[in-house]
Amino acid sequence: MTTFSERVERISISGIREVFEAAGDDAINLGLGQPDFPTPAHARRAAVDAIESGKADAYTENKGTLGLREAIAEKHRADQGVDLDPGNVIATAGGSEALHVAMEAHVDAGDEVLIPDPGFVSYDALTKLAGGEPVPVPLRDDLTIDPAAIENAITDDTAAFVVNSPGNPTGAVSSEADVREFARIADEHDVLCISDEVYEYTVFDGDHRSPIEFAETDNVVVVNSASKLFSMTGWRLGWVYGSAERVERMLRVHQYAQACASAPAQYAAEAALRGDRGVVDEMTASFERRRDIVLEGFAEIGLDCPTPQGAFYAMPRVPDGFVDECIDRGVVVVPGEAFGENGAGHARVSYATDEAQLREALDVMAEAFEAAR
Numbered sequence: 001m002t003t004f005s006e007r008v009e010r011i012s013i014s015g016i017r018e019v020f021e022a023a024g025d026d027a028i029n030l031g032l033g034q035p036d037f038p039t040p041a042h043a044r045r046a047a048v049d050a051i052e053s054g055k056a057d058a059y060t061e062n063k064g065t066l067g068l069r070e071a072i073a074e075k076h077r078a079d080q081g082v083d084l085d086p087g088n089v090i091a092t093a094g095g096s097e098a099l100h101v102a103m104e105a106h107v108d109a110g111d112e113v114l115i116p117d118p119g120f121v122s123y124d125a126l127t128k129l130a131g132g133e134p135v136p137v138p139l140r141d142d143l144t145i146d147p148a149a150i151e152n153a154i155t156d157d158t159a160a161f162v163v164n165s166p167g168n169p170t171g172a173v174s175s176e177a178d179v180r181e182f183a184r185i186a187d188e189h190d191v192l193c194i195s196d197e198v199y200e201y202t203v204f205d206g207d208h209r210s211p212i213e214f215a216e217t218d219n220v221v222v223v224n225s226a227s228k229l230f231s232m233t234g235w236r237l238g239w240v241y242g243s244a245e246r247v248e249r250m251l252r253v254h255q256y257a258q259a260c261a262s263a264p265a266q267y268a269a270e271a272a273l274r275g276d277r278g279v280v281d282e283m284t285a286s287f288e289r290r291r292d293i294v295l296e297g298f299a300e301i302g303l304d305c306p307t308p309q310g311a312f313y314a315m316p317r318v319p320d321g322f323v324d325e326c327i328d329r330g331v332v333v334v335p336g337e338a339f340g341e342n343g344a345g346h347a348r349v350s351y352a353t354d355e356a357q358l359r360e361a362l363d364v365m366a367e368a369f370e371a372a373r
């Protein structure tokens, strides 16, 4: 009988799904990882036009349309000041596929990949699918990624380390000094830094910086996506960029696994990148207001929480049983251990939910905290 690959047997369906399934239909869901805004009208329009004119009927270039890749290159020139050749960009099926091709192209069987713990669930799973060994690296107490901890964890077997700012599940934003350190570590130790920047535009305090701005070698690849930048999670359009050599290897994976990203989504993302960014500012301002509501609520409850500076997640320290008490009362939050062992004792609260529901959920969390304490 055909059995299953050892690689696939090492991973399982994300723990987040189980939490959703445990909650009733009328629960307030603070477990979701997507902005609660519509996709910008000009992006939708571009996809409709592309479909109606027949432009979206055929495969595009494997890397994606030149128009989209030029828009991506201009974005990174404007935002990071990097001199990005559109030839060194691959449009992918979301940031998820971008992470996948980066891992497949760089990780050999038995290689170690350093991942933040707690960190986004895909880093562990994609490392295992590539045959590698994830090595969880603890965060600082303020939930930022610690360059010193990464440097200490590097061995002769390290193929790559993953950094993610603004961070999921933490909302933490790395300082410029830390980001410079990520670049230095990639250069000096000659290991690849995979920088996941999908929440780049959702920063409240300070600025988003990328290690690719500071690296002197080509040891950084950047993953980004229209999903969170423009509230386009359903469109499945992300991208990865790096040196020509790295992109050529990642393209080999992308070409056989995907052929090309969905054409209508490519036209929509190009329009989002080139169009009015008012909606991005509006989203960021709205998430910042909600961040403040959540932090105030936590303070009243007595929940200790490092101040998230970006994305739309907060990660308070919670007593044992808190998550179950919340779910029993109809509020879904995700247990921190779904994101790695060091997430234990925390919960991830997504505040991409309207303010009225957030306030209601905070009242419920106060009761859950009393019950669990």
Ligand SMILES: Cc1ncc(COP(=O)(O)O)c(C=O)c1O
Binding pocket: 033, 093, 094, 095, 096, 097, 120, 164, 167, 168, 196, 198, 224, 225, 226, 227, 228, 233, 237, 238
């Ligand atoms: C940190 C991080 N990276 C990547 C992704 C993948 O996003 P997508 O595939 O929708 O672009 C997510 C989605 O939640 C995320 O939180």
